[in-house]
Amino acid sequence: MEGFMEKDFSNPTRIDHPKPLEDGSNPERVVLPIPYKEGTNRFFPKCTHIKKARDFREVFSKGEFFGGGYFKIGVLRNSLNYTRFGICVPKGTTRKATARNRLKRQIREVIRLNKDKVKQGFDIVLVLRVNRPKSNSGAHFDSESTPNLKQETIKNNILKVLFESGYLKPRFCNSKNLPEGPLA
RNA sequence: AGAGCAGGUGGGAUGAUCGCCCGUUUGAUUUUAGGCGUGAGGAAAGUCCGAGCUCCGAAGGGCAGAGCGGUCGCUAACAGCGACUCCCAGCAAUGGGAAGGAAAGUGCCACAGAAAAUAUACCGCCCAGCUCUUUCCUGCAACGAAGAGAUACUUCGAAGCAAGAAAGGGCGGGGUAAGGGUGAAAAGGCGAUGUAAGAGAUCACCGCUUCUCGGGUGACCGGGAAGGCAUGGUAAACCCCGCUUGGAGAAAGACCAAAUAGAGGAAGAGGGUUGCCCGCCCGUUUCCGCCGGCUUAAACUGGCGAGAUGCUUCUCGGGUCUGGUCGCUAAAGUUGUAUGGUAACAUCCAACUUAGAUAAAUGAUCAUCACUCCGUUCGGGGUACAGAACUCGGCUUAUAGACCUGCUCUUUAU
């Protein structure tokens, strides 16, 4: 886990450039619709968040959905050349707003560190799955106990879902890079 | 030492790596890179109150409605705070109290109980009367027995009659409110005097009411005199009294951009202003045609019109879209000193500037230390409640563990 992470953000230049644009010019010089530079993977600026309610609605109505582990993801191709993420922590996971905020921050941190592994040009919404009392999949915490998920667990779950849905970049899709840690 | 009461502080610390919002600066030059700065709370919560601020055409008045309710003060204001009064709880420190009015009116008080509020009142107690029964006393006495007989006399017994006494039953009349299984609550309490029986009928003490004297700004407290009981509870039942109160809320509101579809439908001389009344505001237009009045004609004026146009209200539908900028953070501001005040608080001076997001920034990971729990040294776990959304003042609720201050009671020692 440790080596895996360090390798990524110590060599940012290894990341592939996005697909060339239609006019074939160097992407570094082209004025992008929204400024976003490849290679700044450690940063997670606001333009890569899905913020508008309309965008959320579009993903939920037209997007493709994949489920597994703690997360359900909805994916929709966007007209931009980078990927945007939206996080959704439903009220059913915990009644406590502080706990939901903490989960959101942890998920955002995982995305920040791992988003360069994802194919570009999509809107991806991650929904934390609410556990019904009878089924064991998904995350559910009592209102009494504070949810205390390890960051590693969240990362493994997210990468697994992304791998199963096929939205990871091909070079990360071998068995070596697949998460081996605990899923729950 | 133990038990308890009240108040306050504070809400883990340091470092490393990688990030986010906003501001600023430098370089590039029109949105990017680097640097610097700043970045959640005591409750940010619940939304239970009060204000600022914004809009609502008079945003005016009265009533209704709503809210408040010991007194005095503090405050921008309050259902808040401080001090005090009274009542209740506690041995005490202390805590709690929506603590005006039930002798203005209306309602309610289930069950039980004589009665739940006008005691013409049931049982009971007492008095006198009538009547019945029983017993006793006195008188008369049919009759019977005894005295050897007898209609006479004596003695004994005796149904019955008359008058009276006592006890009991019944009837209606009067006095009385002591007592009466109940009930949450019973008609001032308790003790004596008194009486036919009783009763504030009278007396002492307590309570109550009225008057009065003294103290206090006041709630109220203390003393004295008189009255002689009249006034059951409930107002977080209606209500009365006093005081306060326009409505809606930052999705308020201002500006900008984009987009679409209003010659849509209905109604109207009235409409608006929270409900009602008053008041106020806006409107009842203009044009055309026809008819009438006046006139030489015009102008003016009255009426009519499925006419046109304007206005108002209601309704149907569409778009923006949960667009952008401002509002948006220097304020009843924070900290400290001094003065006044018992205090809440006020005033003066000095210093400081301290989040501004909009699917939501204020973070994540690791290490060491601190505290604490499990535990044989290793080691492992835990560190509350909880996240600003226009801003303040309160209230209420949630809160691991720690520290500080003052006070009360009990025990022991000196």
Place this chain on the structure above:
RNA sequence: GGGCCGCUAGCUCAACAGGUAGAGCAGGACCCUCUUAAGGUCAAGGUUGAAGGUUCGAGUCCUUCGCGGCUCA
């Protein structure tokens, strides 16, 4: 960020202005029937969302919490 309403048996609802919490359906036992359904009889099931207060007495009145629903320019 506001505003409004509700919470009673397993479910759907009552209980007028404080006075013993009830009805229908469902479930249980029994009867009827060759058997089932229908029908009939019987009992059981509730700290009225929670905690305080007012009252002699709260489902009801007041306060504070909890949960759920509706609504907005």
